[in-house]
Amino acid sequence: MTSTAEPDSPADRQPEPGLRADAERNRERILAAARRLYASDGLGVSMACIAREAGVGKATLSRRFATREELINAVFADRMDAYAAATAEALADPDPWHGFIGFIQAVCAMQAADRGFADVLAMTFPAAKALEGRRAEAYDGFLELIARAQAGGHLRADFTSQDLVILLMANAGVVAATQDAAPDAWRRLVGQMLRAYATPGTDLPPLEQAPAHTALYRAMLRLARPATGGDTERTDSR
Known part of the structure; x- marks a missing residue:
């Protein structure tokens, strides 16, 4: 058969x-x-x-x-890899305070270079397992970075990891608001926040110059302007 x-x-x-x-x-x-x-x-x-x-x-x-x-x-898989790598690089710095400053500046620069990534770092996506895994890895490293910088006496004792989340949210907003009119405004924000985080007498990088009044005025005008028809096509909710 x-x-x-x-x-x-x-x-x-x-x-x-x-x-x-x-x-x-x-x-x-x-x-x-x-x-x-x-x-x-x-x-x-x-x-x-x-x-x-x-x-x-x-x-x-x-x-x-x-x-x-x-x-x-x-x-954003590659950008989250870079975010986690920034934490590892900061931890490898023999000077914990210098590593802390470098991490804050690097991550905020990543946000400034990509509005989408600025949003990603200010939000959470439980269904995106790989992305959230890398975020958790970076977060654990940042906790260690905080402890080292505080032990060295340069980072305020009341600084917490939540302050990083607040900074990333604030920076995302600044990047979105000033992207065309004052694209370096985020540097001023970061400089001022580092001054708020540091203990008295701690060395700090030079403070970036404040944006021009006219540049911020243009940014404020754009924020107040209603969305155009072209903008409407870009979102799900409009």
């Missing part, structure tokens, strides 16, 4: 090489589009807008990234 092999089930069949290549190209196009839009406009950009920017349909975007958190996890 001869037997015939049963056909493969749909789950066992592998996609054709051409289909796999197309899927990978679409994925890369989506990631590139999301990086561009998140960097310029923050995380308020809608999934529909990202699909348009990538030149794919909403269904294609949903197949590659079923949720917003999945997309954010993929887009």
Whole structure:
């Protein structure tokens, strides 16, 4: 008696090489589009807008990234790696206070370079496991950095890890508000906050010059201006 092999089930069949290549190209196009839009406009950009920017349909975007958190996890994986690396570099500094200053400046600079990442560091995404894992790793290192800097007598005893969260939230707001009119305003904020964190007599880097009145006025005008039709397409909630 001869037997015939049963056909493969749909789950066992592998996609054709051409289909796999197309899927990978679409994925890369989506990631590139999301990086561009998140960097310029923050995380308020809608999934529909990202699909348009990538030149794919909403269904294609949903197949590659079923949720917003999945997309954010993929887009910012390398930046979260850099965030964790900044903590490790600060801990490797033989001068704990210098390491603390370097960490604060480096992380706030990362926020200034990418509005989306500025938002990521000021929010939490429980469904994005890899991203949150790297955040937790950086957080544990920062706790050690705080303890070392306080033991050295240069960081105020009442400074806590919550103060970093507050700083990152504040810096994200400054970056978003002044990105065009006064793009270096965040440096002034960081300099002033380091002065608030330091014990009396501690050496500090020079304070950045305050933004010009006219630059801040332009930023304030832009914040007061209603969103245009173009801006409306960028968000899910409008």
